[in-house]
Amino acid sequence: MTTKNPQEIKLRIGVIGTGAIGSDHIRRCTHTLSGAEIVAVSDVNTENAKKAVTPYNPNARVYESGHDLINAENVDAVIIASSGQTHAEYVLSAIKAGKYVFCEKPLATTIEDCQNIIQAEQDQGRRLVQVGFMRPYDKGYRELKKIISDGIIGSPLMVHAVHRNQKVGESYVTHMSIFETLIHELDVLRWLLNDDYISAQVIFPRQTNYTHEKLRDPQIVLLETKSGIRIDVEVFVNCQYGYDIQCSVVGEKGTANLPDPAAVSLRLGEKLTTSILTDWKDRFIEAYDIEIQEFINGCLAGQLNGPSTWNGYVAAIAAVACVKAQDTLAIEPISIPDSPAMYK
Ligand code: NAP
Numbered sequence: 001m002t003t004k005n006p007q008e009i010k011l012r013i014g015v016i017g018t019g020a021i022g023s024d025h026i027r028r029c030t031h032t033l034s035g036a037e038i039v040a041v042s043d044v045n046t047e048n049a050k051k052a053v054t055p056y057n058p059n060a061r062v063y064e065s066g067h068d069l070i071n072a073e074n075v076d077a078v079i080i081a082s083s084g085q086t087h088a089e090y091v092l093s094a095i096k097a098g099k100y101v102f103c104e105k106p107l108a109t110t111i112e113d114c115q116n117i118i119q120a121e122q123d124q125g126r127r128l129v130q131v132g133f134m135r136p137y138d139k140g141y142r143e144l145k146k147i148i149s150d151g152i153i154g155s156p157l158m159v160h161a162v163h164r165n166q167k168v169g170e171s172y173v174t175h176m177s178i179f180e181t182l183i184h185e186l187d188v189l190r191w192l193l194n195d196d197y198i199s200a201q202v203i204f205p206r207q208t209n210y211t212h213e214k215l216r217d218p219q220i221v222l223l224e225t226k227s228g229i230r231i232d233v234e235v236f237v238n239c240q241y242g243y244d245i246q247c248s249v250v251g252e253k254g255t256a257n258l259p260d261p262a263a264v265s266l267r268l269g270e271k272l273t274t275s276i277l278t279d280w281k282d283r284f285i286e287a288y289d290i291e292i293q294e295f296i297n298g299c300l301a302g303q304l305n306g307p308s309t310w311n312g313y314v315a316a317i318a319a320v321a322c323v324k325a326q327d328t329l330a331i332e333p334i335s336i337p338d339s340p341a342m343y344k
Contacts, residue, residue, distance in 0.1 A: 011299050014040035014075040016066040016090055017082030018052035021104060024281055025079050025292060030056040032289055036296045042069040043082070070094050077299045079292075080104060084179060088113035095120040095128050100299040102292065104132040105187070106179050107312025111320055114313040121309055122340060130295045130306040133315070135188035137294070138287040140259045144249065145192050147256045154252030156193055159231040161185055162246035164239040166278050173214040177235045178322045182221055185233050186315045186322075187307065192249070195225040197318050197334040202325040210238040221322055242276035243283055310343035 013029060013036050015022050022043070029036045038056060042063040043049035053060040063069040066086075070078055070093045077100040080090045088108035094101035095117070107129075108114045121128055135141050148156055163181055172180070190196060201222040211217040218236035225231070247258040261283060263274045277283050291306060298304040314336050321332040 009035070009300060011036040011296050012039040012074055012076045013037065013079055013296075014042070014063075014069040014072065014077075015053075015079045015081060016042045016069060017080060017086075017104075018043045018049045019081065020281070022079070022081030023052045024288070025081060026053055026056050028289055028292060029079075029296075033293045033296060035293075035300055040069045040072055040075050042066045066090050067093050070097050070099060075099070077101065077295075085109050088117060091117050091129060092120055095124060098124065098128070100128050100130075100295075100304065102130045102132060102295045103312070105312070106183050106316060106319070107131050107309060108316060109179055111313070111316055114309070114316045118309050118313055118340075122342065127304045127308060127342060129309045129312075130291075130298065130304050131309065131312040132291065133184065133187040133307040133311060134284055134287040134291040135184055136191050136307065137290040138284055141188060141192065141247075144247065144256055144258055148192065148249060148251070149194070152251075153249065153254040153256050155227075156229055156249050156251050158250040159189060159193070159229065160246075160248045160250070161189065161231065161233040162244060163233060163235050163237075164242070164244040165237040165280075166240060166242055167210065168215070168237045170212055170214075172237065174216045174219075174326060175323045177215075177217070177219060177237060178221075178319045178326070181237060182233060182235050182322060183315050183319055185221075186318045187311055189223070189231060189233075189247075190314065190318075191311075192247075193225060193227075193229055195227050195229060196314075196336045197223050197321075198226055199224045199331050199333050200318065200321045200325045201331045202322060202329065208236075208238055210240060216326070219326070221325075223318075242278045243280050244276060245283060308343050310339045 018041050026038050029038055040061045041049040041053045046062050050062050078094045080087055080103045084106050087103050091103050203220045204216050217238050221233045223231040249256045265274045294306050318334050321334045325332040
C-alpha cells in the first residue's frame with residue numbers, strides 16, 4: 001500500500017478486464033471513491049486496457065497476462081471484470097497470491113469452480129473475496145428488506161419481479177439470461193427474504209420478434225423457497241423501451257414495492273411523462289459506489305464484509321438448476337448446503 005502522507009494510505013488496485021464495468025470501476029476508484037488508486041490493468045486487448053486507464057492514471061502498468069498483474073509486487077488487491085467464464089481462474093490465482101479480490105458476478109460459471117474457490121479461501125483461513133452483487137447496497141432494496149424484516153407487511157407470501165434490458169447483442173444466448181442476468185435476482189431475493197430456494201422452473205411465453213436465433217426471450221422463472229414463498233421473475237432482455245428492474249413483495253397484510261429511480265415528471269405538449277433509464281450503470285450507480293468503497297475499506301482494515309464466495313456459490317447452485325429447467329421445462333430441485341463458519 002502506498003502512503004503519501006500518514007493520513008492517506010492508498011490501496012493499490014489492479015483491474016482485469018477493462019470493458020464496460022471494468023472501465024466504470026476504474027473511473028469510480030479514481031474520481032468518486034477514497035482510499036484507492038488504479039496502478040495496473042490487463043485485458044485480452046491490451047490497447048483497450050491502455051485506453052481505459054490512461055485518462056485516470058497514465059502511469060498505470062498494462063499487463064498482457066492477468067496472472068502477472070495479480071502477482072505484481074505493487075498490486076495490493078485485484079478487481080476482476082473480465083467475461084464471466086474467465087473469473088474462476090483469476091480468483092483462484094489471487095487467493096493463491098494471498099491478495100484481496102473483488103470479482104464481478106458471476107463468481108464462476110460452474111458449481112465445481114465455485115467449490116474450488118471456496119476450498120482455496122478456506123485453506124487461506126480468511127476471507128479474501130468479495131463478489132460483485134451490488135443490489136443489497138441499493139437504497140430501495142434496503143428499505144424493502146427493512147419493511148419485510150420489521151414485519152410491516154406480515155410474512156411474505158409471493159414475490160413478482162421483473163428484469164428487463166433494452167436489448168442485447170447476438171453473442172447473448174439463452175443460458176446467459178440466467179448466469180449474466182437473473183443471477184442478480186437469485187442473490188438479492190434470497191437476501192431480501194432470508195430464505196433459500198428449493199426448486200426452479202422456466203416458462204417461455206410467446207417470443208419477441210426482437211430476439212435472435214440463439215436467444216429465447218422473454219422467459220419467466222418460477223422459484224420456490226423453503227418456507228413456501230413463490231417467486232416469479234420475468235427476464236426480458238430485448239424489451240426495447242429501457243432498463244427496468246421491478247420487485248413487488250406480497251405479504252399477509254400488505255405489499256411492498258421496490259421504488260423506481262427518482263425522475264422528474266414533465267407536463268408538456270398535452271402529456272405527462274417521466275423518462276426511464278436505459279443503462280444499468282446509471283440505475284445502480286450509488287450501489288456500485290458503496291460496494292466498491294466497502295471493498296476498499298475492508299482491504300485496508302484486513303476484513304471483508306460484502307457478499308462472499310458463499311453467496312456466489314449459492315447463486316450458482318440456483319443458476320445451474322434454472323439453466324437445466326430451461327432445457328427440461330420441468331420443476332428442478334435446488335439443494336443448498338449449510339455454509340462453513342467463515343461465511344455465517
Ligand atoms: P465487457 O464489456 O465485454 O468487458 C469484458 C472485458 O474483458 C472485455 O474487454 C474482454 O475482451 C475482456 N476479457 C475477456 N476475456 C478476458 C481474459 N481472459 N482476460 C482479461 N480480459 C478478458 O463486459 P462487461 O459488461 O464489462 O462485463 C464484465 C463482467 O462484469 C461480466 O462477468 C459481467 O457479468 C459483469 N457485470 C456485472 C454488472 C453488475 O451489475 N454487477 C454489470 C455489468 C457487467 P473481449 O471483448 O475482447 O473479449
